[in-house]
Amino acid sequence: MARAATTTDAFNAVAEPRRREILDVLTQGERPVGELVEILGLVQPQVSRHLRVLREVGAVEVREEGRQRLYSLNPQALKPIHDWVSGYQHLWEERFELLDGVLAGLQQEDTQE
Amino acid sequence: MARAATTTDAFNAVAEPRRREILDVLTQGERPVGELVEILGLVQPQVSRHLRVLREVGAVEVREEGRQRLYSLNPQALKPIHDWVSGYQHLWEERFELLDGVLAGLQQEDTQE
């Protein structure tokens, strides 16, 4: 087989920088496709396809209004990514951890003595 | 063109679940390839290739010891992912707050009638 489909999960969907850009724009609020096209400087079919991928992994939602489709963010779809990567945060902030440990130790000594 | 190479950045590298698994294992400390093969239940060439991808994006480092290659984690390579996704955290937390608000409102209606 080939690489997992981009629509497999948020990790794959979000590996594409353009799709992250789209999400970033949508943090400002609902946007019609045309506006995303303008902002991103892509041709419309590409934006539509990126949006489809994002929709399939639940990262965006559509609302129809006349001939426009208004896309909005569904940030919870990104939670699994956050959950996973957060497990690593303390590793690059190890210094703080160590400091915390030291402080905890000192405090315990304090209370015990 | 095709999809961006898996070695393009941490986002692409980590989109593959096996590679996330490898990183997860390495949080426990340095491991030789053979051990990763055992733990993951993959054939050795695949593990080696995943490790290569992870190395190219800076997520792991190798140390040679005799005929073994000991791989260790370089968690900072994941920081860009954390940075990006963290910008969304308050959005899904906000949703709960909103929901709480709505529920509270409904409840108040109930009690008021």
Added chain:
DNA sequence: CCAATGCATATCCATATGGATATATGATGA
């Protein structure tokens, strides 16, 4: 009712992927 607008979808192409398997490389021990 027709033309235009806003999007979605279909198709063509080049490419890198992950799985599988085979082989190369390099260190070690006898």
Added chain:
DNA sequence: TCATCATATATCCATATGGATATGCATTGG
């Protein structure tokens, strides 16, 4: 030196990708 172990690399295959372009399909304004 030779066999073995640990790992890397090469190759073959099927597949989904993203870019580009063309087209389909509603909705709307005149």
